[in-house]
Structure formats: structure tokens, C-alpha cells
């Protein structure tokens with residue numbers, strides 16, 4: 001019989017779910033943990049996050065902090081020790097119980113568990129690991145588990161965490177060293193990146209041993225991620241994108257998440273309360289990230305030092321194409337796949353379809369439309385007989401204006417404001 005007091009638990013849940021909602025690194029995609037006989041849950045069906053808080057954050061998982069008590073005082077965080085806010089802490093058993101109850105009721109597909117740092121890093125990490133361990137071994141929970149790694153936690157605890165969790169994440173929070181020094185002087189980038197290095201090494205070691213011994217344990221099968229807050233300090237998009245690129249290359253991260261800073265705390269180091277959340281910027285950063293991961297773009301191509309912020313009026317691929325007209329128009333009948341992929345309005349699937357279809361047909365704009373291309377954008381960058389010749393005479397600025405005025409974009413009326421997510 002459970003000895004848990006559900007009334008008290010509800011109070012804690014209100015505080016600790018609310019405190020967790022600003023962490024956006026909670027996508028549950030990427031795991032293929034299958035159900036096993038007699039076990040409960042199946043992370044392979046979880047898919048991506050599917051519900052959102054009012055401010056657009058995804059909360060499809062049971063997304064909570066173990067505690068919002070914290071010995072640190074990071075300016076941008078509602079859990080910081082100097083913030084006068086209601087505090088709470090779950091016991092390990094309470095988180096296990098809640099997860100199982102919610103899962104059985106079909107409210108959630110998994111658990112996203114982070115925490116403030118109480119006492120010290122190992123003390124906190126030990127408890128996060130214990131939750132995951134009890135869920136897997138005692139409760140036979142087979143749903144998705146995402147654990148936050150605590151900077152400064154021992155390698156042994158990170159190893160244990162990876163044995164039970166589908167995904168681990170280490171948040172870098174503020175993208176520049178100077179920004180972090182200003183807003184969280186007790187932390188530094190090296191300390192925050194250390195868990196990424198440990199987790200990467202373990203992933204490689206365990207992959208190697210699984211090649212030799214099939215029975216070797218899995219280790220964080222959905223990989224590791226990180227999150228950056230944008231707009232809390234004065235970082236440029238160039239710095240953000242360069243850091244993400246570094247993370248992908250050095251630590252093999254699966255994803256970097258970008259979280260537009262939500263001003264809730266009064267602090268002269270931060271944007272004032274009421275400053276709009278930079279949602280369009282956040283969206284552009286995700287698009288830029290996508291270009292690095294799936295379109296073969298280097299960080300240096302997406303944002304250039306003489307213009308270190310992304311263009312809020314058009315997506316980064318269109319912005320790159322407008323800046324680099326020397327690569328256009330592309331003859332889609334003969335150009336290599338990589339060049340076709342760089343045409344605005346043509347995605348990975350469409351580029352592949354073009355490569356197949358052009359063996360048999362002369363590809364027209366009509367064909368492109370049927371293949372799923374955004375022809376309203378693509379048509380300015382494709383060699384079609386005679387139609388685009390007049391554009392060659394336009395200056396860069398006039399070309400940009402011409403393309404934007406002929407391109408429908410959902411951002412046209414909301415360039416500097418909050419996006420509607422629904």
C-alpha cells in the first residue's frame with residue numbers, strides 16, 4: 001500500500017511542473033526502445049512532444065523538477081536561490097509513483113526530469129539516477145526517460161544515468177562565456193560542457209562493446225542534447241550558431257534547443273519584465289540549425305561576421321541565397337543534389353524526387369509544385385527558360401525586396417512580435 005500523501009503531492013506538482021516549463025529540451029523523438037514481455041510502456045511510440053504550455057513550450061512528457069531548491073543563483077532562472085518563490089522537493093518515491101500513475105492513466109508517454117542543485121552536484125544526480133533506476137528495474141517502466149545531467153556530477157553517476165535514460169542533456173544556458181560570467185558567475189562553460197564529453201565517450205565505448213557483445217547494456221540510446229537561452233544576454237546569432245556547430249561536431253549532440261528568454265525576473269542584468277519573448281528569432285535559429293544538420297550548410301555560411309544576426313524577415317536559406325546570387329540560377333535538370341538542396345523552397349524530400357524524376361522528364365515548375373516544393377520561392381533561383389533574366393539586373397537590395405514581396409511568409413506581419421503557435 002502506497003504511503004504517499006496525494007494532497008501534498010499535488011502541491012509539489014504545481015510548483016515543480018511550473019518551474020520545469022522553461023526547459024525546452026524535451027523532445028522525445030529518437031528513441032526506439034521496444035516493449036518487452038511483461039514490461040510497461042514503449043518509447044518507440046512516443047514520437048515527438050505533442051502538447052504545449054501557454055507560452056508554447058512542449059510538455060508532452062511528465063516534465064518536472066525533482067526540486068526547485070538550488071544552491072546557485074543564475075540570474076535568468078526562477079529557481080535561483082535569491083528568488084522569493086515557493087519551494088518544494090519530491091522524494092524519489094514520489095516521482096516514481098507520479099510517473100507510473102500518469103503513465104497508467106495515459107496522460108504521458110514518459111518522464112522529463114531535471115532539478116535544481118541541492119547540497120551538491122553528486123547528491124542531486126544520485127537522486128535523478130535513483131528515480132530512473134527504480135522505474136526501469138522495479139516498476140519495469142519501458143517508456144521514455146530524459147534526465148538532465150548535473151554539471152559537476154561524477155563520471156560514475158553520469159554512466160549510471162545513461163544506462164537507465166533514453167536521453168541525457170546538459171544545458172549550456174547562456175551561449176557566450178562573457179554572458180554566463182555576468183548572469184551566472186558561479187558557473188563556467190568548461191564545467192557545463194564536461195558532462196557532454198563524458199557522455200560522448202561512454203556512448204562510443206558502449207557502442208564498441210555492443211559490436212563485440214550483443215548483451216552489453218545500451219547507453220542513452222536517444223543520445224544527448226543541450227539547450228541555450230537566447231535574448232537574456234547580448235549574444236549574436238553568429239555566436240549561437242557557431243557554438244551549436246561546435247557541439248554537433250565535438251560532442252555528437254542529437255539536438256540543440258533554443259529557448260527565447262521569457263523575462264520574469266527583475267534584475268538590471270536582464271531584459272526588463274514585459275520585453276517581448278524573441279519568438280521569431282528562436283524560430284530562425286531552429287531553421288538555421290536545421291540547415292546545418294540536414295542541408296550541408298556550415299555555420300559560417302548561415303550567419304556572416306559582417307551581419308551577425310539572422311534576417312528576421314526571411315528564413316536563413318532564402319537569406320543565404322539572396323546574399324549569394326553567384327550560385328544561382330540552378331539548372332535542376334543537371335545540377336548535383338547538393339546544389340538543388342540549396343534552392344530556397346526545395347527540401348530534402350523534393351530534392352531526392354527531382355533527382356529521380358529528371359532521368360525521365362524535363363522538370364517544370366508544375367512538376368515541382370506536385371513534388372511539394374514551395375515554388376513561390378524556388379522559381380527565383382531556378383534556371384527556367386527566359387523567365388528570370390530580368391532579375392539578374394537588380395541590385396542585391398532590390399532583388400531581396402523583389403523576392404520578399406513575391407514570397408508569402410507567415411512572419412510578414414509579425415517580424416518583431418510574438419508568433420501565434422495555435
Ligand code: SF4
Nearest residue numbers: 070072074077080116
Ligand atoms: S543551477 Fe540550474 S536550477 Fe540552479 S539557479 Fe542555475 S539554472 Fe537554476
